Amino acid sequence: MLERAHILVCGGTGCTSGNSKKIFTEFERILKDNKLDGEVKLIMTGCFGLCARGPIVVVYPDGTFYQHVKPSDVEEIVVEHILKGRPVERLLNKEKDEDGSVKPFNETAFYKSQHRLVLRNCGVINPENIDEYLAYDGYLAYQKAVTEMTPQEVIDVIKASGLRGRGGGGFPTGTKWQFARNSVSDKKFVVCNADEGDPGAFMDRSVLEGDPHSVIEAMMIAGYAIGADQGYIYVRAEYPIAVSRLQIAIAQALEYGILGDNAMGLGHKFNIELRLGAGAFVCGEETALLNSTEGKRGEPRQRPPFPAVKGLFGKPTLINNVETYANITSIILKGADWFASMGTEKSKGTKVFALGGKIHNTGLVEIPMGTTLRTIIEEIGGGIPNGKKFKAAQTGGPSGGCIPASLIDTPIDYDNLIAIGSMMGSGGLIVMDEDNCMVDIAKFFLEFTVDESCGKCTPCRVGNKRLYEMLDKVTKGEATMEDLDEMEALCHYIKENSLCGLGQTAPNPVLSTLRYFKDEYIAHVRDKKCPAGVCKALVSYEIDPALCVGCGLCKRGCPVGAISGEIRQVHVIDPKKCIKCGACIAACRKNAIKK
Amino acid sequence: MSKEIIGTPQQYEQFCQVLEELKSVPGPVMKAMQSAQDIYGYLPIEVQSKIASTFGVSLEEVYGIATFYSQFNLNPKGKYTIGICLGTACYVKGSGAILDKFKEKLGISPGETTADRKFTLDATRCIGCCGLAPVLTVGGEVFGNLTVDDVDRILARYND
Ligand SMILES: Cc1cc2nc3c(=O)[nH]c(=O)nc-3n(C[C@H](O)[C@H](O)[C@H](O)COP(=O)(O)O)c2cc1C
Ligand code: SF4
Ligand code: SF4
Ligand code: FES
Ligand code: FES
Numbered sequence A: 001m002l003e004r005a006h007i008l009v010c011g012g013t014g015c016t017s018g019n020s021k022k023i024f025t026e027f028e029r030i031l032k033d034n035k036l037d038g039e040v041k042l043i044m045t046g047c048f049g050l051c052a053r054g055p056i057v058v059v060y061p062d063g064t065f066y067q068h069v070k071p072s073d074v075e076e077i078v079v080e081h082i083l084k085g086r087p088v089e090r091l092l093n094k095e096k097d098e099d100g101s102v103k104p105f106n107e108t109a110f111y112k113s114q115h116r117l118v119l120r121n122c123g124v125i126n127p128e129n130i131d132e133y134l135a136y137d138g139y140l141a142y143q144k145a146v147t148e149m150t151p152q153e154v155i156d157v158i159k160a161s162g163l164r165g166r167g168g169g170g171f172p173t174g175t176k177w178q179f180a181r182n183s184v185s186d187k188k189f190v191v192c193n194a195d196e197g198d199p200g201a202f203m204d205r206s207v208l209e210g211d212p213h214s215v216i217e218a219m220m221i222a223g224y225a226i227g228a229d230q231g232y233i234y235v236r237a238e239y240p241i242a243v244s245r246l247q248i249a250i251a252q253a254l255e256y257g258i259l260g261d262n263a264m265g266l267g268h269k270f271n272i273e274l275r276l277g278a279g280a281f282v283c284g285e286e287t288a289l290l291n292s293t294e295g296k297r298g299e300p301r302q303r304p305p306f307p308a309v310k311g312l313f314g315k316p317t318l319i320n321n322v323e324t325y326a327n328i329t330s331i332i333l334k335g336a337d338w339f340a341s342m343g344t345e346k347s348k349g350t351k352v353f354a355l356g357g358k359i360h361n362t363g364l365v366e367i368p369m370g371t372t373l374r375t376i377i378e379e380i381g382g383g384i385p386n387g388k389k390f391k392a393a394q395t396g397g398p399s400g401g402c403i404p405a406s407l408i409d410t411p412i413d414y415d416n417l418i419a420i421g422s423m424m425g426s427g428g429l430i431v432m433d434e435d436n437c438m439v440d441i442a443k444f445f446l447e448f449t450v451d452e453s454c455g456k457c458t459p460c461r462v463g464n465k466r467l468y469e470m471l472d473k474v475t476k477g478e479a480t481m482e483d484l485d486e487m488e489a490l491c492h493y494i495k496e497n498s499l500c501g502l503g504q505t506a507p508n509p510v511l512s513t514l515r516y517f518k519d520e521y522i523a524h525v526r527d528k529k530c531p532a533g534v535c536k537a538l539v540s541y542e543i544d545p546a547l548c549v550g551c552g553l554c555k556r557g558c559p560v561g562a563i564s565g566e567i568r569q570v571h572v573i574d575p576k577k578c579i580k581c582g583a584c585i586a587a588c589r590k591n592a593i594k595k
Numbered sequence B: 001m002s003k004e005i006i007g008t009p010q011q012y013e014q015f016c017q018v019l020e021e022l023k024s025v026p027g028p029v030m031k032a033m034q035s036a037q038d039i040y041g042y043l044p045i046e047v048q049s050k051i052a053s054t055f056g057v058s059l060e061e062v063y064g065i066a067t068f069y070s071q072f073n074l075n076p077k078g079k080y081t082i083g084i085c086l087g088t089a090c091y092v093k094g095s096g097a098i099l100d101k102f103k104e105k106l107g108i109s110p111g112e113t114t115a116d117r118k119f120t121l122d123a124t125r126c127i128g129c130c131g132l133a134p135v136l137t138v139g140g141e142v143f144g145n146l147t148v149d150d151v152d153r154i155l156a157r158y159n160d
Helices: A013-017 A020-033 A071-083 A130-135 A140-148 A151-161 A173-182 A203-210 A212-226 A240-255 A286-293 A322-334 A336-340 A373-380 A414-419 A438-452 A458-475 A481-497 A501-505 A508-516 A518-525 A553-557 A583-587 B009-022 B029-040 B045-055 B059-068 B088-092 B095-106 B150-157
Strands: A005-010 A040-045 A057-060 A064-066 A189-194 A230-235 A260-263 A268-276 A317-321 A350-357 A363-368 A390-395 A401-404 A428-433 B080-085 B119-124 B136-138 B141-143
Touching (some): A020 A071, A064 A071, A130 A212, A140 A212, A151 A173, A151 A322, A173 A212, A173 A317, A189 A322, A203 A212, A203 A322, A212 A240, A212 A268, A212 A322, A230 A240, A230 A286, A317 A322, A322 A336, A350 A373, A350 B088, A363 A373, A428 B088, A438 A501, A438 B088, A458 A501, A481 A518, A508 A518, A553 A583, B029 B059, B080 B095, B088 B095
Parallel strands (some): A005 A040, A350 A428, B080 B119
Antiparallel strands (some): A005 A057, A350 A363, A390 A401, A390 A428, B080 B136
16 A cells, blocks of 8 residues: 555445535545645545445544544544544544444444445445456456356356345346356346335445446356356436446446457457336336336236246346345355355355334444344344334335344344245345334335336236225224235235236235234224324324423424413313324423323 | 427437437337436427337337336426435335425425426435435435424525
């Protein structure tokens, strides 16, 4: 290292929205003003994972982790830390060692139990500079595959590693590559599924933003293994930063002769084209994605034939998820045994989760398969804020289910999650506390699927709509116990009769909440109560006369004038006028208002 | 097909250039529509029929694609589009109530534009800033860690 320090500024989506670009340009300016621009290297990186504490700045060689940095803090960091060698205390992570010194960030609870394999370069290199990727063993795996291995040997290594698809289904990746290789055709394609449809998840986005070349390299390796010379990356249009980083990465790889007619001068051709989605969840389903990549309506196709036999433009096509590809180069370089040494018997390696919802450390975490939910929530996630109780975790998005608190010690892998009625999904992990109503959550997901059903087949189009209406009745206190039974039967009907994965999994959130939170459904139906106080039709607001001091704050806060009372007298809410907006609860300093 | 130019001459020139470039690309229709929307802000029917005739598909097919995907607009949008994230992470942290407040303030539902064409309201899916949930976007700007009380402040910012 020629420079005496490196300053890394997070350029991930979370931090960018917190103005990290401005922080970066401030550093440029102030380093220059202090004539430090030759001595200190400034790097814009991808996501560090701890987005909730963003914008993040990390200073090396010491690894000081600054959080919630503002452009106005930059001068102090340069003057105090870089020039005088004194870290800026007030911007540090507050976690201390026993001896009272601040912990280096990779030893804090959030990072300690993680194992960053897929995310190895995120927050480390500048994703817009191919030289940095090359300096971290970039494109060595492709070179190794082409010069030292036959295509079949590449596939054998992937098979032996036990890698399974990270897009949700968990299908063995090596086997899929084998199918694509076995198909005989004059033309084949390699496709990357970067549609990341699970609402509330952003693993793939962070990989593309932080380390786009790792995906490009893996697609090249796949092309060599199955005999394809053209790749497509289908990426959501909602991800502008990821799109632009991919464009830059592809252009640089072309310029360096890494992509192209004679890729890396090793005698094989490989090119990659980007295709943008346009806001349709079903396009994450692989056959719908192929239709959309061809520029058509993104409706699923009947399977079989599977894409490996007849895919894009009717040709054999290998389609994998972003995170699946992001594992490939390490497996080629370090070997199948190394990869298979991590994880559980049938789920190898690591999994990236987007940890969100009611949890302290929201962000991106990568853990070895088999880590328990407890470790993720209590250690890495730092527990539930505001002293609330953990109620459930949702995985698998609209196709998945809720894991109740009683199963918090379940080791997370593909098969365990299926066994408890959820699924791995692509990696969304949403934590819920006692203030979340499980019926409402089920309804939320159903509304999503009803909205996103492509309408091609009736069980999904009509069935889910009916299911949604029944849930709506439950949340309004209008359902009967018979309706609950009917709901369950309808769930099974939809699952068995829908054409594609969207319809086949859409009832899962309902089934899993019925399984673990039946009492909550019953409370809505029989007692006409929403225990969490979420379902508006079933809550009523009341002022506790014993606690009210008659300050009048609630009265002023109420938008519809539903509260009356003289000053220093107990106030009352008129339930007929009350619109249940909750403004009074927020206004009252005495916690006198209950729902 | 009329020879009339669509939109301003600059827009039309750009549009024709895109169509020309895409003639050599396999499966070009959606790409053409995306570029056209970038140029015009929405997809007027004239634009759709020009895309159809250029690539030898029916207008119905182009229209079918336009209505299938939520990001294609058949009508012009307001000056500012307010997109409230209803992704799971944002929803469990109360973005539903924030949407309700915007609906009440602007008097429109998601997908609609105010009569003065100033604001369009959108309910969006996860935009990948879940760490800051609940979030919304106005144009390209992201606002995070919102509460219902922030709604007035945000509207005021765009009150020009
Ligand atoms: C409704 C639906 C949505 C899906 N969304 C995605 C997605 O957003 N990203 C993804 O990689 N796979 C998604 N999948 C899974 C894909 O169909 C496919 O299995 C996957 O891309 C294969 O890659 P993998 O083997 O590497 O996981 C979805 C499936 C269904 C049924
Ligand atoms: S199951 Fe739903 S999304 Fe899938 S093809 Fe049928 S209607 Fe379309
Ligand atoms: S704000 Fe609370 S204490 Fe004050 S009048 Fe209302 S209920 Fe009573
Ligand atoms: S975007 Fe900066 S830490 Fe995630
Ligand atoms: S759920 Fe709103 S940004 Fe992800």
